[in-house]
Amino acid sequence: MVKLHVKQGETSLFLYETKCSVSVQELLKEIIELHNLRLKVDRLCDEVINMADHGVALPPHMQGLTDEQVEELKLVDEWGIRCQPSGGVRNNKDPVGRRNGQAPNEKMQDVLKRTAEESRQMVSKKLIDAGTCLTLPMVQTALDQLRGATMIVYPMGLPPHEPVDMELKGEEDLSGTQASKLVIALDQGALWFSGKQMDTKKELADYIGRNEKTKIICKLQKQGHGAPAREPIFTEDEQKKMMASAYKRQEELKKLESADDDSHLHSKWADNHGLQRSFQGLTDIGWKPK
Template identity: 50%
Template sequence: MVILHVKRGDKSIFLYETQLNTLVRDIIANIIVIYNGRLKVERICSEMESLALHGTMLPPNMIGLTDEQIEELKLVDEWGDRCIPSGGFIFNKDIYGRRNGKQPLTNMQELIKKTIADAKALIASKELIAKNECLTQKQIQQAISLLKGCCTIIYPMKLPPHDVIRMEFDNIEDLSGTHASLEVIEPQLAQLWFSGKEMDPDQKLSTYLGRNDKCKVIVKLQKKSEGAPSREAVISEESRKELMLLAYKKQEEWKKLEQNDDDDYLNSPWADNNQMKRSFQGIRGNISWKP
């Protein structure tokens, strides 16, 4: 099996396991599903943190309005009255005007926090890469199922249809005009680069890696419009820091040498004219013969 260390720019994303006889096109398709799935989990986790603080989302026509404007326009959050968290709620106003302020009780908040932590652990980049563990579509689905199950426990009647969390679960999210839309990569626009060259989707992986089916290589995920990615650094970040530290120590040593007097060497033992005489007499150190 071949391990692909997938990077986006200089950032490590995850490890992906595949075979040499697999088409690059199929590899790209699977990597994109995992990559976009990770982004979905992160978006849901972010919104569920807001859910734990301020309850469900307001209808689109009420978002961003002040209480006075809502009252003047006679707008009503009908879904807010239907979707009450299990056990009741505490009112905690959302200063951004996105959610209705019906915060779940403390025990439900703790459930949300724990579920978010468990979901993030399933897709954690640094931890999985450090353990040399590959990320799979199954883990992405497990993370989404955990988050969905948590919401079902707290809101058995389901979240409002306009809540972005429910829209994410139903795969009907609208990311247009958001920063998240820039992160998502459409499958038809995805490219894989290896060793500074774009990998041809119609070629097999063995075209680039040869017959070594037990290797681990770095590949970079790009959009077609982004061009070639930056090359990998010749040395690692840790090695670079060690070299910089060594250079700094050398520089400090040279500074100290420059500050010394030119005749400072005369105080050294090897510059003593009487050293040889004393060595023949068996005398060590400076001895005064005067009383």
């Protein structure tokens, strides 16, 4: 199997295994799908942690309002009353006013946070250091874990405007958010290899040959953004070693060029008349350099 190290700019995303015979179009589709699902897991983990801390989201027309404003307008969060966490409520007001402040108890909170952390680790970039390739089943398992933990803590379900519920149902609206800039549409992505954009009408083998044990670096980005930066000739560790070696050499040269460091002039090998004295037998008679 060919191993692809997928990057976006200088940022490593994940490792992916495929075959030389795969078409670039199919490969691009699979990589974009994995990339977008990883982003979904990351967003979902953040929202699950927020829900564990501050309860479910308020209806859009109540978000950002103070308690006085809610009371004055006589607004009622009916979904918050209906969607209560299992095991009781622990009041913890949301400082940004997005959630109703009715958080789960400590035990249920721990279920949500622990599951979110485990799910995040299942698709994290640490897999690259371990040499583990990311697959769709791995991402789906992370999503299923988050869905299961949510159902345990909120058996009555979640409000339809809750970001966690929308993410799990694939109904999230990312328009106008920073997250929307990271997501790549299937018809807007491009793969680059060796400084060239890969043609979707060709196979991967047209670029790397038929050796199934090949490992390459390819870059994913949106179309129309130009060619991505080339990979540096030296790795970060190699650059650090070279800089340390150059600094050490520079310090050694400074010591040699220092005008104050003339201790070598007192050595016998620095005496211009040493050979003459050795012939005259005067080498051991109170020698001093001139």
